[in-house]
Amino acid sequence: MTNQTRLASADELESIFQRELVSDRWAATETAYALAVRHRDLGDWPKSREWVEQCLRLLEGFPSETEEQVATGRTSVGGVQLPTYLHAGVVQERFGNLG
Template identity: 75%
Template sequence: MTNPTRAASVAEMETSFQRELATDRWAAAETAYALAVRTRDAGDWDQSREWVAQCLRLLEGFPGDTEEQVATTRVSVGGVLLPNYLHEGVVRDRFGQLA
């Protein structure tokens, strides 16, 4: 994911997720969201559902009382645009029955 003009593969994004999980759980939540989008758009509903669940689990560990607390730190991950704010409501709204 070093080239910002090229969309990262799912495998590259999963590798980043594993690294972030150990070092930066907020970044991991953002990457899980991006993986949920990428796999949903590819029609892999089961995998997307798993990434949605992973994202929601990670978000449970963060406060969400203010916009500053739920503001994403990146514009995109692996070529997937992130919402400005990432919290349970946004995830459930964007993924509907997959959430």
């Protein structure tokens, strides 16, 4: 578990993502979003875009008809604030259209 007073590094977040991907795909989706934010904040636009795309791919596997289905389970990952609801529209609003 990362210390909540310190921001996790991108490498730490990637390690968390890899563990979550096999055990909890929704948590992995949240972490992919956090990685996109972290790389954007570091100014690494290509890496941020990769994680946005990964987040969107993972989101495709989840229903999104109700607020309960898109509600995030955590408020932050590795010190990165998560949105209250996580779906493709939110990701595109925060990162722009990748198309």
